[in-house]
Amino acid sequence: MSWIHVMVLTPFIFATIVPYLYKKFNQKIHTGWFVFFIPVFIFAYLITFIPEISGGNTFMKILPWLPSYNIDFAIYMDGLSLIFALLIAGIGALVVLYSIYYMSKDREALHNFYVYLLMFMGAMLGLVFSDNIFVLYVFWEMTSVSSFLLIAYWYEREKSKYGAQKSMLITVFGGLAMLAGLIMLAMMSDTYSIREMLTSHNLEAITSNTLFLPAMILILLGAFTKSAQFPFSIWLPDAMEAPTPISAYLHSATMVKAGIYLVARLTPIFGGTGEWFWIVTGVGLVTLLYGSVNAVRQTDLKALLAYSTISQLGLIMSLLGMGSGALYFGYGDESFIYATAIFAAIFHLVNHSTFKGCLFMVVGIIDHETGTRDLRKLGGLMHLMPISFTLMIIGGFSMAGLPPFNGFLSKELFFTATLQAANMSIFNLANLGFVIPVIAWVASIFTFIYSMILVFKTFRGKHRFVRVDKPVHEAPFGMLISPLILAILVVAIFFFPNLFSKYFLLPAWEGVLPSLAQAGELSIKLSPWHGWTPELIMTLGVVGLGILMYLYIRKWYRIYNYYPQALTLNTIYNFSLENMEVLSKKATNKYMTGFIRDYLVYIFAFIVVIVGGVFWTFGGFTFDVSQDADINIYEAGLVIAMIISAVTVLFSKSRLTSILAIGALGFLVSFFFVLFRAPDLALTQLVVETVTTVLFLLCFYHLPELRKEIGKIPFKMTNAIISIGVGVIITVVALSAKGTRLFDSISSYYENSYELAGAKNIVNAILVDFRGIDTMLEILVLTMAGLGVYTLIKLRMARRDKNEGAE
Amino acid sequence: MKEPNDVLIRSVSKVAVVIIFTFAINLFISGHHYPGGGFIGGLAFSSAVVLLFLTFNIETVRKNFPVDFKVIAALGVLIAVLTGVGAMLLGVPFLTQAFDYFNLPIFGKTELATAVLFDIGVALAVIGTSLTIIMSIGDDR
């Protein structure tokens, strides 16, 4: 247990007392204020690690959890996890602060909100710090669950429920796929620790294994669903039903970055192969294009932001893919050139969190103040909300990749990376490489357009929206603090990029490519002006074309009408969901008939098929008569008598006959116990049989006369076939088990019972001494059964008495 | 149940019950070395009571046995658990049994084992349970 463990667990622990605080203080103080301190403290604590981490150190703390399964809560802190944790805690603090003003303390169920939020925060911290893949997986799913709860926070709204369900289904599907992938990974490398997988010995074992590709694809499925990559992106726009602080936190800054984190974390394992490169880059680029093109046609501000998030995530993902090519080249200079892409990915990731967080909060303010997020209704807010407008410009222009904002720097790096990737000579890039910068460039134009729509459609133009109850004005100051801080960061990073990169980005880069970091340092100088490079020309092209297209948007907007509605991913999702529900209901109704007999048929048939199947396939049937004792005439007689009495039970028409027959059967069994040298058993059986018979008689006195089984022939035939099957199988099992002795009997130990327990009756010694605890529990069960009988009878009698009294 | 009115059964069972009781107790005590023990002893005992139920009726028996058999069952379990806990108090694992030999005035050299205590618990639990079951069903008409 280290302090880092405590830190990860703090949100969970604190979440347990939130409801209490809410109940106690919410009348006076907004619950958010209590919660606010948690991320602030965590952030402050994490800051203290920066000098160490940027100096190249890493921390590994292990808290044994399930040591016998090698599952430990191992925390590994390096630059990568630190930068994610800082984002989680930092944005978390700002979001909580923002939510204090956004969420009304009188109307909202704040305790739920903050419990979910803290749960998410803890899960996310655990996710980025876990070194053990299974612990990581647990936290991963926990983020899905808390995201579900937060999206469905306004659970009375139909759309919230729909969005929550959708995100849950998709991310959990991905999570399960990832689990399978992680298990494969563990099988290949024989360890659960990501750190240990990276040792060259294990790495070799992984890359040479045939499971390498399946494991990679499964894990990527998890990462892609989480990070809303095409075609799994559809859940993100619907997740926007969550309260805006949540959208800002989970669905732009942190949770959707978990997939990015995973890809970055596993790059040293999978990177350097053609498959990884093409899948990650390809999916990233497609997502980038898909997101940006779709964002333009959105009319809901949050939906627009959602699609822009999808596209930006695709951008980061594709950068990670391109950067992974560096591992192919070993430790040469070339690999450092390509490793720039990884650096760009981390840089853009941070930038995206800042400007997108800011944008979401501003949109939340607009929603809060005007009551709508519909672009068609909004407009001309510039004069009414000047501060929000400024913030929106900062965020929007940064997203569009304009100076003097941090988005410009990372966008330039992105172009650099695409151009370099196009020149790579590996993985068929010589033929296909030119596609990468082209897609990137086109997508950037659309990015530019939607950024402009976001800023100008909302704030410029006529003031069309008229709100009835109160005039629209600027948001309260408290609500503006958080986006303001983020906006300041956006600008600050632009002006001091190298300082920022030294302490945050380079350590994170080292975390992604540890082997490369050992070979040398990445020398990268970030500056707004590099001269007339191709990147700059590309940017200028984006801006020029973007402005033109924005101005004439009406002219070409119509092409969106040709977008085939029936083929959208959402339609497919809805269709399959509906059909699956119908289908499963049908299937369930088919076998869940409600007849106990049918269930028993399933069970018995299953026994026959499985046990019989095992015997058949493994040839387990052995038959060994040599051990058998001779059968004398008494025994043969007993056997025949037993069979007769059993058959009598089967065919008897009257209650009394069957009871007597079953009693006879019991007594015959006890005779067998005598023959088998089991005096104790014989005695017990004898007495039990007596008592049972009395019991049967007592009960049957109340129960109706046996009726003739009226049933159709097929019904009886099924029963007969199944029972014959069971009988045969049991016979076979008995014969084989008798013929097979894998181990010596352990009973000989108990023959010391006189010395060990002072008893000459071995059976009794076993019961009361050697296996005393079994016996104790057994009499407990016995007593419970007795009490059960008693209550069943007496309860009814009591009720009857009461009823009679009432009458 | 109908009121049984059979002199023969009544007189025989009066004697038989005593014999069965004796036998049951004998079975129980000898359980340590010979066939018998808590389960069998308990069951034999309750079968004797069942015989009484059959010959006389439940009300009569209940009058003569003013015991709540549920309590007896619970008591049995309690005794069994307590012997186990007793072992723990002496610092050995739960339910460890001990035995030793003593010279008692009348019986001579006798073996006393804590296992017998445990067995008493078993027997009581069995008696209590089986009679609770029979009595509740018989009661209900």
Add this chain to the structure above:
Amino acid sequence: MCIVVGLLFMIGTYLILTKTLLRIILGTSIIGHGVNLLIITMGGLKKGGPPLLGIENVTYADSLPQALLLTAIVINFATTALFLVLSYRAYTVLGTDDTEQLRGKEDE
């Protein structure tokens, strides 16, 4: 012996699959006997004397299955009793001992 066990199981299974509660109980009881015989058969039959150290034997019959069975018999008794009472209660409350009619509502 194994064949007898198999037969008992067969008859028991058939009874359990019928619709009458009584027959089901009888079926479980028969299967119970079958299981008991099966277990003791596993221990090997008729080898050595009874597991009593008081009697001088060279070998003893396998004592472990016997101890297992002793508890099994008693438990069997208790479960049979519980089952009987349950079915009896079901009959008095619902007025039928036919499992087909004991079925719940459509959507349960």
